[in-house]
Amino acid sequence: MKVLIVDDTNTDRLLLKLHLSKMGFSVIEATDGQEAINQFVLNAEDLDLILIDVQMPNVNGIDAVKAIRDIQKQQKQEWLPVIFLSASAEDEAIEEAITAGGDDYLIKPISQKILAAKMLAMQRIADMRRRLVESNRLFEEMASTDYLTDVANRRSFEVLLTHEMSASRRGLSCLACGVFDLDKFKAVNDTFGHDAGDAVLIAVVERIKHVLRQSDVIGRLGGEEFGIILPNMDINEVLVVFDRYRSAIEESPIVHENVEIPVTISIGVTVFNGGNETKEELLKRADEALYEAKETGRNKVVYRP
């Protein structure tokens, strides 16, 4: 557990540091409120607790904690426990400290036993907080990822598309968007089985990912339909690039359990017109191009500027 100790009195700070280090905590220090804010910003990622004196010159403990809570709120950070340290046992002082954002209040001189007990409680909170942060991260990942192919799901693909459209508006760069669909995929399922169909979907995505640039996006729009976003494209290259994806699928069959499954895809492509065009309009145009590719023979790219 990493603890920030803030106290302008050297002896108090060093004594606390000694006790906490003996208990096995890693300690960083600050000698006033402003330094506390700076240290918090630098260490926000892995800090577990702040122990902060109330009375300090310049920025006092109360103002520093208010500023830290504001930063946390703005940056949507997880809660970080704060314990105030003060010689004052007045009800009003305790009330002010907790209102400012403190979680506990220790009266100086601090008993070693009380400090050890409080640190045990804070350790529990820190562990709980870590688990919460990790499960939130996992939850967000699951909520935005397609369970089968591990690429962006429709919801997160649309969020990314909106984001890339704004970037394209600002930078006046060309943004290409493609929608592709496996050809006669029902026949793959019917002939080779649903598991083989799943394996084909995974393999197709892997092949496309292999030829995408780092900044490109692929997402599953549903069933056997996928979307591709290509930011910063050269408009003259759009067709060539998407045809490379098409041929990457056609060039060799997908092998599943030693069985060769020939697969092709049809792609509908368009480019973002800028201005007030919405993502729905953009995707609709790409979908219409895909429909035309299907209607006119499949295994082809149709471009609708």
Ligand SMILES: Nc1nc2c(ncn2[C@@H]2O[C@H](COP(=O)(O)OP(=O)(O)OP(=O)(O)O)[C@@H](O)[C@H]2O)c(=O)[nH]1
């Ligand atoms: N294995 C598997 N099949 C899926 C999945 N999602 C959708 N499908 C199948 O994809 C097939 C889509 O069939 P259709 O919409 O008739 O299209 P198609 O056979 O690909 O024909 P065209 O698109 O016209 O070339 C259906 O059989 C769905 O069951 C999936 O996650 N796994």
